[in-house]
Amino acid sequence: MSPRLVSKGQIQAATLSALEEIYCQPEARIIELLKSARANETEPLAMDMLDAILANAELAARDRVPTCQDTGLLVVFAQLGTGICLEEPGLREILGSAAKYAWKELYLRDSLALDPLRGQIPGTQAGPTDNSILPLILHLEQVPGDKLTLHFCLKGGGAENCSALRMFAPTASLAEIGGFIVSTVLEAGGKPCPPVLVGVGIGGDFELCALLAKQALVLPRIAAEQDGALLAWEQELLRQINAKGKGVQGMGGQTTVLDLRILTAPCHIASLPVAVNIECHAHRSTSRVI
Amino acid sequence: MRILKLQLPIPPDVMASLKTGDKILLSGTLYTARDVAHARLCELIRQGQPLPIPFADSALFYCGPSPTPPGKLCGAIGPTTSARMDPYTPLLLEHGLKVMIGKGPRSAEVQVAIRSHGALYLACVGGTSAMLTACVVSRATFLWPELDSEAVYRLVVQYLPCYVALV
Structure with a gap:
């Protein structure tokens, strides 16, 4: 052929x-996540900022402004x-x-x-x-x-700057790995324009774990990923971060992270690389098939 | 949440009454400055040259605008991460800087310097450029056009929404 x-x-x-x-517009699923964050918000300042983000999304798309x-x-x-x-x-x-x-x-x-x-x-x-x-x-x-x-x-550069990579010992516990993921997001505070998306890559080698973290942000979730255990851990880490109340723009509130996704790959028996890539709420991503 | 309409320069008594979390609809003149512009301003100070930006009457906006499309007043504006300007900020505060607009946390040293100089740090919501750009009344290239989006632009704004982060 x-x-x-x-x-x-x-x-x-x-x-x-x-x-x-x-x-001039975030992915449709981000708008839905922002709306549910707004519905769950209790802090007046965070409510006001989420309203601004949602109003901006409409205005930007209408007036074709970045x-x-x-x-x-x-x-x-x-x-x-x-x-x-x-x-x-x-x-x-x-x-x-x-x-x-x-x-x-x-x-x-x-x-x-x-x-x-x-x-x-x-x-x-x-x-x-x-x-x-x-x-x-x-x-x-x-x-x-x-x-x-x-x-x-x-x-964007602001969120990318808050990303991190660590080469763990292969015997590192889930608590240690989770702690690194959580603290990377918390230490970033308002710098990456929260509420953010968090992409995590675990395994592979030095560069593959970073690539997995970026893929976790950009590529759509696939069916084979519906591993209940990993999804539950993603939700647990998201809950732990949001419980700290950093909130919108780091100025307090219920939602610091809109979504957290982990991708894994086989790695060397001596290694356990972990990368955390952070993305702002403006998340500008789409696909084309030719 | 208090909402205040303020005009630059902000009188000292009004400045003293501001509280963290107040929402400000800010009007007046802003000068954009990012990393390279900050380094250049501090270099001018070290050389003993006069500062070209009238700090007393304006605010410094951590922003690199996008290009202005034909028929529009200004390209997209919005705050960049303030922490990157932290190494330069204490020196600028010593030389009269009063109001800064950006996003995110400041270093411990900058927090102290802002309080000791009676200055004000306002946060804008990042990723709301369409809304912020609609507040621009005029835009002019002010300094170092060769820096492109990192040049210093003079922006006149009306009712720019921001929040008191440090005062």
């Missing part, structure tokens, strides 16, 4: 439509079917040029430092030499089938 060709134009159109959808002035870095999880053939010059460049166009078209903020050391050591610029391509964070995986699935996320 000959491979199905996915054109540059198809990927560009998908990228532009995805970014147009998300820069939900947050930090329009983020672009993170893409791509699932490429084995039956697909892509055009030159490859997925990263196609997505990067489409994103560059979308950034200009939608007046998104250029939040990229091409040189992470900000010129302290001349010549450390890490961006592409072709400035018509926006650098993005791309995770590419091959899957069976003849579809290309793209999960887009505009990830």
Whole structure:
């Protein structure tokens, strides 16, 4: 069977439509979580702030204004079917040029430092030499089938900064691991714009646990994940964090975390890596299937 | 929750009456400043140069706006994490900074400095840019345009919703 060709134009159109959808509105499930947080709130200040967040979501979508002035870095999880053939010059460049166009078209903020050391050591610029391509964070995986699935996320810097990774001993207890997850969120206080989403990766190695934590934020839950034991622990950690009352913007209230999700992977017998990735309530994410 | 409409500069007696958790609908002139602008302002102070921002009459807004689309007054505005400005804040407070707008906690040192200088730290709700941007009356590039979104912009706002976090 000959491979199905996915054109540059198809990927560009998908990228532009995805970014147009998300820069001015959070995922629909986030609105539902925010509404239930508002219904459960008892603190007047937190109620007022949740009302502001919910009113803003409507206003932003109506007037096409970014939900947050930090329009983020672009993170893409791509699932490429084995039956697909892509055009030159490859997925990263196609997505990067489409994103560059979308950034200009939608007046998104250029939040990229091409040189992470900000010129302290001349010549450390890490961006592409072709400035018509926006650098993005791309995770590419091959899957069976003849579809290309793209999960887009505009990830803000404030919440990302509050994330953490720790290499535990393999004998670490659930209480120790849970304590790390809970304290990472609590120590962040109002910095990541709570109420937040928490993605946790457990297992794999140093970089895979961080990737799992990001996947926990961006990829939709799958059926195989319906492991009752893990779900119960997720709920328990969420309860423990919210019980501390940090609340909306860290100024007090019933809901600090809207959702907490854990993904796991096999790891070395010597290791137990754990990563906690934090996402703000503006969570801008959507998917396209080509 | 008290809701107060205040105009910058805030008179000292009004400032003294504010309580944590008060909601303020703030009007007046704001100057945006993020990390790099803070480093540059402190460098000017160290060089003994005059400060270009009139701190006494305005507020410093920790914000990097998004670009302004055609036909609009201003791109999206909103608070960035204040804690990143903590290393610079005590020096700016010594040189007349009175009102800061951002989000999230401040360091112990900054909390002390804010109280000892009779200054005010207001928190805005992050991720409410459409609502905040609707409060902008005018926007002008003020300093260091080469910094793009990190430049200092002069914003005049009316009834910008914020909350007293430290006073």
